[in-house]
Amino acid sequence: MTAVTQIPEWEAAGLRREEYERVCALLGRRPNPTELRMFGVMWSEHCAYKHSRPYLKRLPTAGPGVLRGPGENAGVVEVAPGLAAALKVESHNHPSAVDPFHGAATGVGGILRDVLSMGARPVALLDSLRFGPPEDPQSRRLREGVVAGISHYGNSVGVPVVGGEVLYEDCYRANPLVNVACVGLLPSSRVFGSAAAGPGNSVVYAGARTGRDGIGGAAFASEQLEETSAESDRGAVQIGDPFAGKLLIEATLEALQTGAVVALQDMGAAGITCAAAEMSARGRTGMVLYLDRVPRRERGMTPAEVLLSESQERMLLVVQRGREEEVLRAYRRWGLHAEVVGQVTAEPVLRAYDGDALVVELPPSALTDAPTYRVPEQEPQARRALRDADLSGLPKPDPAQALLSLLRSPSVVSKRPIYTQYDHMVQLRTVVPPGADAAVLRLLEAPPRGIALSVDGNGRISYLDPWAGGAAAVCEATLNVACVGARPVAVTDGLNLGNPERPEVAWELAGVVDGIADACRALGVPVVGGNVSLYNESEHGAVYPTPVVACLGVMEDVTRALSTGFGAAGDVVALVGSDRVSLGGSEYLRTLHGKVAGAPVRPDLGLHRRLLDVLVRAAEEGLVRSAHDLSEGGLAVALAEACVAGGIGARCTLSPELFGIQTDLSLFGEGPSRVLVSVPPERYEAFAALCARAGVPLRLLGYVGGDQLHLRLPDAEVAVPVVELRSAWEAYR
Amino acid sequence: MMRDPRFAVVVFPGSNCDRDCLHVLRDVLGYPAEFVWHEEEDLSGFDAVVLPGGFSYGDYLRPGAVAATSPVVRAVRRFAGAGGLVVGICNGFQVLLEAGLLPGALVRNRGATFRCEWTTLRVERADTPFTSLYAPGEVVRMPIAHGDGRYHAPPEVLEELEQRGQVVFRYVDRDGRTTPEANPNGSLHHIAGLANREGNVLGLMPHPERCSEAVLGGQDGRRLFESMYRWLRDRALLAAGRTR
Numbered sequence: 001m002t003a004v005t006q007i008p009e010w011e012a013a014g015l016r017r018e019e020y021e022r023v024c025a026l027l028g029r030r031p032n033p034t035e036l037r038m039f040g041v042m043w044s045e046h047c048a049y050k051h052s053r054p055y056l057k058r059l060p061t062a063g064p065g066v067l068r069g070p071g072e073n074a075g076v077v078e079v080a081p082g083l084a085a086a087l088k089v090e091s092h093n094h095p096s097a098v099d100p101f102h103g104a105a106t107g108v109g110g111i112l113r114d115v116l117s118m119g120a121r122p123v124a125l126l127d128s129l130r131f132g133p134p135e136d137p138q139s140r141r142l143r144e145g146v147v148a149g150i151s152h153y154g155n156s157v158g159v160p161v162v163g164g165e166v167l168y169e170d171c172y173r174a175n176p177l178v179n180v181a182c183v184g185l186l187p188s189s190r191v192f193g194s195a196a197a198g199p200g201n202s203v204v205y206a207g208a209r210t211g212r213d214g215i216g217g218a219a220f221a222s223e224q225l226e227e228t229s230a231e232s233d234r235g236a237v238q239i240g241d242p243f244a245g246k247l248l249i250e251a252t253l254e255a256l257q258t259g260a261v262v263a264l265q266d267m268g269a270a271g272i273t274c275a276a277a278e279m280s281a282r283g284r285t286g287m288v289l290y291l292d293r294v295p296r297r298e299r300g301m302t303p304a305e306v307l308l309s310e311s312q313e314r315m316l317l318v319v320q321r322g323r324e325e326e327v328l329r330a331y332r333r334w335g336l337h338a339e340v341v342g343q344v345t346a347e348p349v350l351r352a353y354d355g356d357a358l359v360v361e362l363p364p365s366a367l368t369d370a371p372t373y374r375v376p377e378q379e380p381q382a383r384r385a386l387r388d389a390d391l392s393g394l395p396k397p398d399p400a401q402a403l404l405s406l407l408r409s410p411s412v413v414s415k416r417p418i419y420t421q422y423d424h425m426v427q428l429r430t431v432v433p434p435g436a437d438a439a440v441l442r443l444l445e446a447p448p449r450g451i452a453l454s455v456d457g458n459g460r461i462s463y464l465d466p467w468a469g470g471a472a473a474v475c476e477a478t479l480n481v482a483c484v485g486a487r488p489v490a491v492t493d494g495l496n497l498g499n500p501e502r503p504e505v506a507w508e509l510a511g512v513v514d515g516i517a518d519a520c521r522a523l524g525v526p527v528v529g530g531n532v533s534l535y536n537e538s539e540h541g542a543v544y545p546t547p548v549v550a551c552l553g554v555m556e557d558v559t560r561a562l563s564t565g566f567g568a569a570g571d572v573v574a575l576v577g578s579d580r581v582s583l584g585g586s587e588y589l590r591t592l593h594g595k596v597a598g599a600p601v602r603p604d605l606g607l608h609r610r611l612l613d614v615l616v617r618a619a620e621e622g623l624v625r626s627a628h629d630l631s632e633g634g635l636a637v638a639l640a641e642a643c644v645a646g647g648i649g650a651r652c653t654l655s656p657e658l659f660g661i662q663t664d665l666s667l668f669g670e671g672p673s674r675v676l677v678s679v680p681p682e683r684y685e686a687f688a689a690l691c692a693r694a695g696v697p698l699r700l701l702g703y704v705g706g707d708q709l710h711l712r713l714p715d716a717e718v719a720v721p722v723v724e725l726r727s728a729w730e731a732y733r
Numbered sequence: 734m735m736r737d738p739r740f741a742v743v744v745f746p747g748s749n750c751d752r753d754c755l756h757v758l759r760d761v762l763g764y765p766a767e768f769v770w771h772e773e774e775d776l777s778g779f780d781a782v783v784l785p786g787g788f789s790y791g792d793y794l795r796p797g798a799v800a801a802t803s804p805v806v807r808a809v810r811r812f813a814g815a816g817g818l819v820v821g822i823c824n825g826f827q828v829l830l831e832a833g834l835l836p837g838a839l840v841r842n843r844g845a846t847f848r849c850e851w852t853t854l855r856v857e858r859a860d861t862p863f864t865s866l867y868a869p870g871e872v873v874r875m876p877i878a879h880g881d882g883r884y885h886a887p888p889e890v891l892e893e894l895e896q897r898g899q900v901v902f903r904y905v906d907r908d909g910r911t912t913p914e915a916n917p918n919g920s921l922h923h924i925a926g927l928a929n930r931e932g933n934v935l936g937l938m939p940h941p942e943r944c945s946e947a948v949l950g951g952q953d954g955r956r957l958f959e960s961m962y963r964w965l966r967d968r969a970l971l972a973a974g975r976t977r
């Protein structure tokens with residue numbers, strides 16, 4: 001038998017040696033084992049954003065309608081006089097890799113409670129998913145599990161999943177990405193926060209009981225996935241209970257009505273430790289917690305287990321002294337546990353007692369102020385070479401066949417078999433259901449006003465050019481929202497990357513954040529919150545840097561929402577926006593030629609801003625009948641989708657003067673800020689005048705009509721019946 | 734003076750269409766309507782009861798099974814026995830079956846997945862308190878959203894249901910034909926909704942409250958609530974006439 005090597009205690013807790021030394025210096029003593037474990041989790045990348053915080057400071061976070069920016073559990077922005085929306089995106093990548101069903105389900109539960117923590121009723125969810133190719137049985141199993149998990153939790157809790165996106169690449173085989181965004185509504189005058197204020201006020205625990213599940217989940221999310229993860233890390237995955245989640249929403253909203261709640265926060269990553277530390281630190285107060293009052297599911301739990309459990313469906317509240325009973329009553333009416341477990345203290349110290357024994361005594365800020373790291377950023381030579389790859393001389397497939405192949409490609413194909421598994425209608429707000437460029441929800445509180453939502457991101461573009469990928473995610477999300485006629489007012493971003501300790505990933509992170517920051521600044525759209533998930537790597541390598549951006553837009557009148565599909569024969573078909581396209585990073589290059597290479601187009605942000613404005617005004621003035629953003633597959637795929645959605649054909653000419661003579665580039669080239677519109681002929685002049693005044697290029701392509709998509713190019717002619725386009729686009733695998 | 738018919742919308746822990754039903758009844762149609770908590774045992778003062786969709790008590794056993802034993806469902810049973818109008822929508826339909834107020838069962842969808850989509854239905858009976866404003870045989874559009882909506886019953890029960898004309902809604906295609914593709918969940922006899930023998934209890938899987946306003950894509954569901962209102966008002970008028 002070999003000698004057992006002693007792992008140092010800090011390493012077992014997940015800290016570096018120098019971090020441990022820093023903890024000792026902060027405390028002026030060595031932490032006890034329980035305290036050390038709390039530091040291990042609180043100073044994990046997942047909780048502390050050690051590698052991303054310095055970059056995130058670059059994001060613009062303020063704006064005229066912003067009521068709460070980053071730093072709270074969700075951002076809050078005004079959407080109508082007196083009415084605000086809370087929004088946030090969060091990832092659940094590692095848990096979903098290990099246990100797709102429960103991993104994804106608890107991801108939904110967690111983001112719902114972040115929005116609830118602001119005092120908002122959750123009204124919509126969106127999911128942004130990345131998997132390996134569906135031909136791979138393992139990837140398909142992951143996808144089915146994740147979709148079933150989201151469906152299970154979202155449907156049961158009664159919050160509609162109104163939109164999302166699913167994209168596939170080899171790099172996500174072992175490490176799928178599961179990002180879920182949530183939007184909630186609340187009165188602007190009653191935004192809640194998480195700062196624990198008022199020494200003497202009570203700390204109330206509410207919701208499900210505490211068990212041993214999910215202990216160390218945050219730390220697990222901050223490591224690379226190993227081959228053996230599926231077995232050994234299952235204990236780090238929490239099990240969600242949507243029924244308890246639903247009760248917690250109703251009971252919490254009822255408790256907030258009492259006026260006795262001072263602050264609240266979800267007990268998510270790092271459980272009660274994180275909630276107590278963050279709430280105290282934000283309030284510049286302390287807390288004393290009596291752990292034996294915490295409702296438990298299991299006997300014999302140690303103080304550390306109680307403090308670090310990530311059992312789901314639990315909230316921590318600060319309640320005015322003397323009014324505890326009103327709050328407890330609300331939870332108990334809904335059949336939930338609710339107990340006073342401690343007090344807020346003036347002295348900024350977090351103390352926890354197990355019976356009479358003081359087991360934890362820490363300054364909250366020590367737990368929340370983890371060190372940050374800057375890793376030298378280094379673009380890999382190979383990446384530059386990939387971006388500079390010569391894309392001329394590619395074989396030229398038959399354009400009609402290429403179009404059908406692209407429509408069948410898993411990333412382009414209709415996602416109907418996924419979104420019909422989600423209840424997307426509950427709460428009676430969904431005016432434009434999933435399947436369009438953006439979902440539109442009416443605001444019952446402020447009719448006929450509505451909000452539009454879209455979530456977008458393209459890892460392939462970010463891989464080739466991180467800045468372009470970050471900026472493109474913002475451009476696409478805002479453009480999708482504008483395509484239904486809504487004005488983008490805020491975004492929340494989810495960043496998914498590999499191991500940030502590698503210079504290559506640091507370079508990707510810096511580029512992606514700069515791209516988002518520059519785009520948001522240029523467009524005047526603030527980032528009101530977000531999420532960073534790092535260490536998305538397996539032994540097969542890192543995922544593409546994958547920023548996903550969820551955008552919230554506001555529209556004055558939901559009945560003016562534009563459709564995606566062509567609507568009437570005789571309407572003018574036109575392309576509005578940028579003329580710049582590239583095959584670099586395109587779906588065409590990937591699907592038809594098996595390559596991820598080339599330089600994607602970097603957005604012209606000034607033009608993009610003007611384009612957003614044109615679309616919103618065109619919708620408000622009723623100038624256009626349909627609008628559809630060009631994304632994967634370029635112009636040809638957008639035309640095909642507009643035909644299929646409208647059940648009608650179109651006849652277009654792509655003249656060499658405007659589109660050049662390279663057929664594949666004209667049809668399938670991709671670039672930001674491009675929208676396909678159909679315009680009633682009598683309004684075309686007014687629309688053209690609007691574009692001209694705004695300085696946005698407008699290219700007339702042809703007319704809606706017939707039962708086939710007919711495209712004339714300098715050296716090719718494409719004619720495909722709409723029924724054939726439809727059967728290709730509906731070939732979901 | 735005659736009182737307006739009053740609607741109760743039952744709230745079970747886990748109901749999630751309760752607010753939607755109340756919205757349609759009260760805000761869209763202007764009827765007197767209020768929530769009734771699952772522990773309530775007294776439904777006096779109400780003329781109609783809506784059991785809304787959702788996942789009552791989490792539905793971890795069989796959908797509707799726990800709710801069927803709740804105090805309010807005991808009250809609903811008495812209420813129905815006395816001739817009150819009861820409509821169970823989606824999970825509410827499941828509750829009515831589990832409570833024995835309607836025959837048969839709803840099991841996992843054919844295909845085993847949850848389905849949220851628009852369906853087309855044929856109104857088989859336009860002479861019930863719930864459907865008097867529809868035309869007999871009319872084809873209407875209503876959305877479904879369920880994982881357990883496949884109607885099942887033994888052959889003799891189905892036979893009896895058909896003979897007595899208790900099937901109120903059937904899944905059909907746009908032309909009113911009962912094709913396999915038009916049946917979203919594999920329900921036997923394409924049953925989407927059925928009534929009890931007396932005709933005062935209706936259960937249906939589709940969601941009429943989700944199609945009661947044009948802005949949501951259709952308003953074929955609205956007439957179901959309007960039919961109930963009219964029937965109750967007419968009954969009250971008749972009763973008032975008799976007592977005079």
